[in-house]
Amino acid sequence: MSNQTYLQNRILETDVCIIGAGPAGLFSVFECGMLKMSCHVIDALDAIGGQLSALYPEKPIYDIPGFPKVLAADLVRDLEAQVAPFDPVYHLNQQVVTLVEYQDNRWLVETSKGTRLNSGAVIIAAGVGAFGPNRPPLEGIEAFEGQGAGVGVHYLVKRREDFQGKKVVIAGGGDSAVDWALSLVDIAESLSIVHRRPKFRAAPDSADKLHKLADDGTIDLVIPFQLAGLDGEDGKLSAVIVADLDGNERTLEADVLLPFFGLSQNIGPIADWDLNLDHNYITVAQETMATDKLGIFGIGDIITYPGKLKLIVNGFAEAATAAHSARAHLHPGEEWHFEYSTTKGIP
Ligand SMILES: Cc1cc2nc3c(=O)[nH]c(=O)nc-3n(C[C@H](O)[C@H](O)[C@H](O)COP(=O)(O)OP(=O)(O)OC[C@H]3O[C@@H](n4cnc5c(N)ncnc54)[C@H](O)[C@@H]3O)c2cc1C
Numbered sequence: 351m352s353n354q355t356y357l358q359n360r361i362l363e364t365d366v367c368i369i370g371a372g373p374a375g376l377f378s379v380f381e382c383g384m385l386k387m388s389c390h391v392i393d394a395l396d397a398i399g400g401q402l403s404a405l406y407p408e409k410p411i412y413d414i415p416g417f418p419k420v421l422a423a424d425l426v427r428d429l430e431a432q433v434a435p436f437d438p439v440y441h442l443n444q445q446v447v448t449l450v451e452y453q454d455n456r457w458l459v460e461t462s463k464g465t466r467l468n469s470g471a472v473i474i475a476a477g478v479g480a481f482g483p484n485r486p487p488l489e490g491i492e493a494f495e496g497q498g499a500g501v502g503v504h505y506l507v508k509r510r511e512d513f514q515g516k517k518v519v520i521a522g523g524g525d526s527a528v529d530w531a532l533s534l535v536d537i538a539e540s541l542s543i544v545h546r547r548p549k550f551r552a553a554p555d556s557a558d559k560l561h562k563l564a565d566d567g568t569i570d571l572v573i574p575f576q577l578a579g580l581d582g583e584d585g586k587l588s589a590v591i592v593a594d595l596d597g598n599e600r601t602l603e604a605d606v607l608l609p610f611f612g613l614s615q616n617i618g619p620i621a622d623w624d625l626n627l628d629h630n631y632i633t634v635a636q637e638t639m640a641t642d643k644l645g646i647f648g649i650g651d652i653i654t655y656p657g658k659l660k661l662i663v664n665g666f667a668e669a670a671t672a673a674h675s676a677r678a679h680l681h682p683g684e685e686w687h688f689e690y691s692t693t694k695g696i697p
Contacts, residue, residue, distance in 0.1 A: 360466070364390045364439070366676055367459050367469035369446045372400020374650030374665030375475030376429040381673035382473075383436025384691060387680065390467055391438050392459070394445040399426035400477050401651075402662075405526075405613075408510050408533065415663060425662075435697045441465050445480060449623045449646075457645060471645045471676035474632060475665070476652045479617035486521065486577050486609050494607070497585045503607045507534075515539050517603050519590045521577050522610035528552035528560055530608060535569055542570035542602045544577060544592050572602065580607065617652070628654050639672035645679050647672040 365387035368375045376398060379389045397403050402411075402422035410419045417425075444461035452458035452468055459467045483505030485491065494502040500512035507513070507530055518538040520531050523545040529552070531543045543560070550557040564571035572592055578599060579591040590604045617630050626633045626642040631654035634640060639647045649668035651660045658664070677686060 361458070362390065362439075362465070362467045364388050364467060364469045365680060366390075366471045366473060366673075367392070367457065367467045368438075368473045368475055369449075369459070370400065370475035370477055370650070370652070371395075371398040371440065371442070372475060372477045372650060372665070373402060373425070373429060373662045374477075374669050375400070375473070376426075376433055377666045378473050378475060378649060378669035378673055379433040379436055379438045380429075381670045382676065383433065383438075384694065384696075385673055385677040385686070387471075387673070387677060389436065389438045390441060390469070392441045392444060392446050392461055392465070392467075394443070394462075394480050396443040398430060398440065398442070399423070401481075402426050404481070404506060407508060409529070411662070413661065413663065441467075445618065447619045455645065470680045471647065473639075473669075473672050473676065474620070474641070474646065474648045474652060475650045475669070476617070476620060478613070478615040478651055479620060479630075481613045481615050483609070484611040484614050486611060488577055488580055491580060493585050494580055494582060494587045497587075501605050502585065502587050503580075503609065505609060507608065510534065510537065513538050513606065516605040518542070518606050518608065519544060519602050519604040520608045520610065521545070521590075522612075523547055523550045523552070524610060524612065525552045525556070526610040527608075528556045530610065531569060532556060532559055532563075535563060540570070540603070541568075542572050542590075542604075544572040544575050544590070544602075546574050546576045548573050570602070572600065575600065577607075577609070620652070631658075637671075638675040639668055640675055645676075647675055 366382050366389045368391045371391050371393035382389050403426050407423035409422050414420055444463040446459050446461050448460040450458050456470050457472050500516050513534050514537045517540045519542045520527050521544045535541050563569040575592040575594050578593040581589040590602045590607050593599045632648040634648045634653045636655040641648050649672050650665035
């Protein structure tokens with residue numbers, strides 16, 4: 351048996367299995383660690399950080415207590431450093447597909463890559479579930495995807511610098527399209543923004559800035575136009591073809607196309623785990639974060655309770671509550687002396 355097959359067949363054991371490595375899941379590693387529970391963290395994406403890494407790594411966040419302003423990517427980096435002393439084991443690039451009861455009141459989780467984990471408690475921090483971009487229905491678009499940083503078709507911007515000196519075409523009319531246009535205009539060789547309506551749905555301030563840049567010729571505002579096709583050879587994009595409502599076409603020279611048509615969200619396999627759901631959100635008891643299944647807790651954007659706010663700061667507080675509940679579940683009847691981090695320190 352190969353090493354990899356052996357690892358895949360072996361059932362790993364941990365105190366707590368955390369599903370989702372977004373901010374809520376990451377911070378729950380810290381809170382569990384402070385309560386002396388080991389954690390494995392699983393995420394469908396190939397990087398930790400959830401929405402912060404996948405959707406807005408370069409955006410500043412202003413409502414994290416104690417940080418007047420922090421870039422999303424920097425917050426993820428610091429969360430990773432904060433939980434590192436507790437030695438979490440990450441299993442990335444794999445989706446949890448099954449969650450079933452196991453022996454002795456424990457739970458068994460299995461991922462799309464065959465990783466199996468036996469844990470005493472599970473914290474579901476799955477955010478909006480499995481999420482992916484809405485792709486424009488353009489013939490042959492797949493050939494231009496995954497062609498490397500700053501070229502071809504990308505649905506996310508990971509590093510702004512990748513677009514330095516590139517001919518960039520952005521499609522979409524919402525905040526992401528407008529914000530990235532304003533951000534990339536300084537470094538791109540040329541920038542066009544294609545939207546099928548004359549009016550943008552972005553913050554009015556940002557839309558005004560965009561129109562000003564178009565007026566002085568810095569940005570090519572291609573409205574009202576829709577994407578109609580892609581030109582290029584061997585996966586190398588050379589132009590984006592757009593058409594207006596009367597079918598008049600324009601060809602925009604392009605190294606890269608960034609379509610921002612929102613996200614398709616799907617709670618995916620979670621819907622099959624027999625948990626109490628309310629409109630695709632897991633219902634939990636607010637005082638414990640417990641779901642209706644003993645030993646399974648929920649935190650962050652995936653849950654609902656009366657007054658739930660989908661904010662990072664709420665996810666952090668829910669992580670602390672869930673960790674304390676998980677500890678009580680794993681050590682029933684045991685007295686636990688509560689200590690602050692200032693008293694206890696970290697390993
Ligand atoms: C553009 C934008 C700006 C925002 N700005 C702010 C802001 O300024 N302040 C603020 O407080 N909030 C902001 N938010 C909201 C904030 O990002 C979310 O509240 C936060 O990310 C929720 O964290 P989470 O850990 O619950 O989930 P997520 O960040 O969504 O992470 C969940 C993770 O779970 C994984 N997952 C899901 N299902 C599975 C599965 N079955 N198996 C394995 N992995 C799975 C996903 O891949 C994902 O990585 C913003 C959101 C967006 C989109």
